[in-house]
Amino acid sequence: MRYEEGSWQSPVVEPLHNFSLHPAALVFHYAQAIFEGLKAYRWPDGNVGLFRPEMNARRFNSSARRMNMPEVSEQLFIDAVNNLVDLERAFVPPEPGSLYIRPSMIATEACLGVRASKEFTFFILTLPTGAYFPNAPAGAGSIRVQVAESAARAAHGGTGNVKAAANYAVTLKTIEEAKKNHCDQVLYLDATGGRYVEEMGGMNVFFVREGQLLTPPIHDTILAGVTRDSIIRLAQHLAIPVAETPVQIDEVVRDIEAGKITEAMACGTAAIITGINSFRFEDGRVVEVGHGPTPGPISSRLYDILTGIQFGREKDPFGWVHRVERAED
Numbered sequence: 001m002r003y004e005e006g007s008w009q010s011p012v013v014e015p016l017h018n019f020s021l022h023p024a025a026l027v028f029h030y031a032q033a034i035f036e037g038l039k040a041y042r043w044p045d046g047n048v049g050l051f052r053p054e055m056n057a058r059r060f061n062s063s064a065r066r067m068n069m070p071e072v073s074e075q076l077f078i079d080a081v082n083n084l085v086d087l088e089r090a091f092v093p094p095e096p097g098s099l100y101i102r103p104s105m106i107a108t109e110a111c112l113g114v115r116a117s118k119e120f121t122f123f124i125l126t127l128p129t130g131a132y133f134p135n136a137p138a139g140a141g142s143i144r145v146q147v148a149e150s151a152a153r154a155a156h157g158g159t160g161n162v163k164a165a166a167n168y169a170v171t172l173k174t175i176e177e178a179k180k181n182h183c184d185q186v187l188y189l190d191a192t193g194g195r196y197v198e199e200m201g202g203m204n205v206f207f208v209r210e211g212q213l214l215t216p217p218i219h220d221t222i223l224a225g226v227t228r229d230s231i232i233r234l235a236q237h238l239a240i241p242v243a244e245t246p247v248q249i250d251e252v253v254r255d256i257e258a259g260k261i262t263e264a265m266a267c268g269t270a271a272i273i274t275g276i277n278s279f280r281f282e283d284g285r286v287v288e289v290g291h292g293p294t295p296g297p298i299s300s301r302l303y304d305i306l307t308g309i310q311f312g313r314e315k316d317p318f319g320w321v322h323r324v325e326r327a328e329d
Helices: 026-030 053-066 074-087 165-169 172-180 226-237 249-257 297-310
Strands: 002-004 007-009 033-035 038-042 048-051 098-107 120-129 142-148 185-189 197-200 204-209 212-215 242-244 261-268 272-280 286-288 321-323
Touching: 026 098, 033 053, 033 165, 048 074, 048 297, 053 074, 053 098, 053 226, 074 098, 074 120, 142 172, 142 261, 172 185, 197 204, 204 226, 212 226, 226 242, 226 261, 226 272, 226 297, 249 261, 249 286, 261 297, 272 297
Parallel strands: 142 185, 142 272, 212 242
Antiparallel strands: 002 007, 002 120, 033 098, 038 048, 038 098, 048 321, 098 120, 185 197, 204 212, 204 261, 261 272, 272 286
16 A cells, blocks of 8 residues: 555555656665564464564554654554455465565655655565575574674664664675575674674574573664564463573673573574574684584473464464454454
């Protein structure tokens, strides 16, 4: 649907087609673009479920406000996702696959002046997906991670805590460099030189120290991940202690070498929960974590229960999953 003259106009589901935009459309010049990511899961009874779409709707509007873009009502956002997934339910693959859903908004007004657009397009794409890290072992798996010591993802006062498209553009070079070093992802540190862990390229990070889950607290350089929040609440439900506290990378290394940190994991909508088996630093040093290529017991337990809830195999004590309503319902 399009935003013109101060309101959203005529939402529609239509066949996939290219957009035709003026070369001066503001999205091309000033990166006024945001997006979300969520999934639809096929349940054993044949129904299809969404996982916490209301959180994505709220975060989408938080991003819109920060980027000076119009909000989409939460109910309209959820209804739009539901209706599109209902139409595409035949393309929702069986477990472990899922249907990835990408709601997005771009500025479309033709203008070269440095100002916010007055016209926008909100659209949603879907595509069937398999494992985000296809080379990782089954289940929670495990990956190699490069620590970015000379490049930062976000700074205080910026847009690090919103899903702005430009946030991801600045990670592309370091991710490509990490892959050349046979690493699967990048861990970013704070921009002030304190060497504090922030997040990864599109996902949050947890550590297990002496049986306790640790993760950096949310602030304006870290995205409030839906999976991150779900892990914290699930761990508390399972009586696994959790602390949201600043985590310094050099302390992480010392604790790994001392045997205090026994697990590390990446988490996000695409990756769900994936164990981290090693950290590679820019000088070539590699620090291996706990269980090597095998994810640790806490990572595996959280993965099994969380995916069980998402795929309808486990009871949902939190009310997180939403059955996709059929048009005839």
